[in-house]
Amino acid sequence: MISSLKKTVFCISVIFVFTACKSNKKETQAVTAKPNIILFMVDDMGWQDTSVPFWNTKTALNNLYHTPNMERLASQGMKFTQAYATAVCSPTRVSLMTGMNAARHRVTNWTLKRGISAVNPPKGLAMPEWNLNGIQPTDSIERAVHVTTLPQILKAHGYFTIHSGKAHFGALGTPGENPLNLGFQVNIAGHAAGAPGSYYGTKNFKKQLDKNSVWDVPGLEKYHGKDIFLTEALTRESILAMDKAVENKKPFYLYMSYYAVHTPIQGDPRFEQKYIDRGLHPTEAKYASLIESMDKSLGDIMNHLDEKGIADNTIILFMSDNGGLSAVARGGEKHTHNKPLSSxxxxxxxxxxxxxxxxxxxxxxxxxxxxxxxxxxxxxxPTIIELAGINDFKTVQTIDGKSFTSILKGEKKDNNNRALFWHYPNNWGPTGPGIGASSTIRKGDWKLIYYHLDSHFELFNITEDIGETTNLATKETKKLKALATELGNYLRAVNAQMPTNTNTNQMVPWPDNETLLKAYF
Incomplete structure (x- = not known):
């Protein structure tokens, strides 16, 4: 009897230990598994193009747009109220892929055709020889920057890397036009162009059905002729790619790079009518539907993570590549679509x-x-690399970015005295407040913009004047000089390019040029 009882206890103990070990092993795997990482990059989405308020109060624009899945994401994570990109798309995307500031990587304007600038210089300035061919996996391409890319590093450390949507990394006819040459293992619809020919599957996502155009979206032939919106097609293909990674038991990095809400401003018929019914300008109704279509995609992918049981091991980042379009192509008054922000x-x-x-x-x-x-x-x-648990990597380029993982962890970090820099020695095309060749520094409450064409300054206290309504350059001269000096030192340190003044045939002076500054004292 005693012997039998001992055997029973022994068997139960063995089962318990085995079960506990198995359970602990699962828990350990869950803790140590590399996280999946999804970066949602929306094209041309403004700070106010959402029902999520990023200011200290909800605005009329926040009440106009409907983005419930952004609200959901905000409720589950952290909202950044002072997050910055560059003013146009390619410089932002290159900085993301390389960790370099635009002044250093020199892809300072948007790219398209090899060896050809997409925009002519403005009267009075000659553009420097900026890297109009974009980023490249080799150093053999002229007027390009050779880099070690973010997905390349992730792939080397076991990640399944997926590109979906807009690429716009390198010019036509160069290796960099294809995301597969830049570290991605899957490329869904990415190529050299920065806008779609059409958002409609019925038009084969082409500008014209019977002709080929540089803007035609590649690789989505299975949806040609079908009544499907481009954002929806990209979402479906992205989900299939994520599932492939899960099936192969690999962590994935999904760069969900929407073509929306870039022009052409074409309405998603699933959402457009309700904005028309609310009395919006027809163009603005289409624009609002593009935003809601993007938000639905965000929700669909978040739902899929839940259904697959991988949401708790998936990090989600959401960002836009530049401010919202306002100078052209919109309905209503120009330069007002991002209020209270200027331009x-x-x-x-x-x-x-x-x-x-x-x-x-x-x-x-x-x-x-x-x-x-x-x-x-x-x-x-550097943040995404740190989130992936990678610390043994090398790059051919110098990294300017600073990881914000400590902010995500809630650690106190007063980084707002860190200087941020923008450099745009180019011409975008349209005109308006703040538009033009310029160099900029933001430090603390203050922001200084130096315009290359006529070497004048704008100085704003952003904390007190978020709308940049009052130029304090002639009143706060000490602050002007301090920021101009720091900006000039930085530009020289990274070997930034400056345009040439065609009236003098001289390079535009650095912002800390003594003669320029004396005019303000």
Whole structure:
């Protein structure tokens, strides 16, 4: 009897130990598994193009747009109220892929055709020989920057790397036009162009059905002729690619790079009518439907993570590549679509560079939290590498970005005295507040913009004057000089390019040029 009881106890103990070990092993695997990482990059989405308020109050624009899934993501993670990109798309995307500031990588304007600048210089300035061919996996391409890319590093450390949507990394006819040459293992619809020919599957996502155009979206032939919106097609293909990674038991990095909400402003018929019914300008109704279509995609992918049981091991980052379009192609008054911010895409003013940014790091970021800490687009490179648990990597380029993982962890970090820099020695095309060749510094409450064409300054206290309504350059001369000096020192340190003044045939002076500054004292 005693012997039998001992045997029973022994068997139960063995079963318990085996079960416990098996359970602990699962828990250990869950803790040590590399996280999946999704970066949602929206094209031309303004700081106010959402029902999520990124200011200290909800605005009329926040009440206009409907983005419930952004609200959901914000409630689950951290909202960044002072997140910045560059004023146009290619410089932002190159900074993301490389960790470099635009002044250093020199892809300072948008790219398209090899060896050809997409925009002519303005009267009075000659553009420098900027890297109009974009980023490249080799050093053999002229007027390009050879780099070690973010997905290349992730792939080398076991990640399944997926590109979906807009690429716009390298010019036509160069290796960099294809995301597969830049570290991605899957490329869904990415190529050299920065806008779609059409958002409609019925038009084969082409500008014209019977002709080929540089803008035609490649690789989505299975949806040609079908009644499907481009954003929906990209979402379906992205889900299939994520599932492939899960089936192969590999962590994945999904760069979900929407073509929306870039022109052409074409309405998603699933959402457009309700905005028309609300009395919006027809163009603005289409624009609002593009935003809601993007938000639905965000929700669909978040739902899929839940259904697959991988949401708790998936980090989500949400960002835009530049400010919302306002100078052209919109309905209503120009330069007002990002209020209270001034101006929009292409501008050094806040409307052109301040972005809606959200991050969910399950188990780390506090739900429904907010930070006012500065973040700039090149910071995503070292941050994502750190989130992936990678510390043994090398790059051919110098990294300017600073990881913001400590901010995500809720650690106190007063980084708003860190200087942020923008450099745009180019011409975007349209005109408006803050639009034009310029160099900019933001430090603390203050922001200084130096315009290359006539070497004048704008100085704003952003904390007190978020709309940049009052230029304090002639009143706060000490602050002007201090910021101009720091900006000039930085530009020289990274070997930044300056345009040439065609009236004098001289390079535009650095912002800390003594003669220029004397005019303000």
């Amino acid at each position: 929009g895409k292409g501008s050094a003013h806040e409307g052109g560079i301040r972005e809606p940014m959200l991050v969910k790091w399950p188990g780390v970021t506090e739900a429904n939290s907010k930070t006012n800490d500065f973040v700039i687009i090149e910071d995503f490179f």
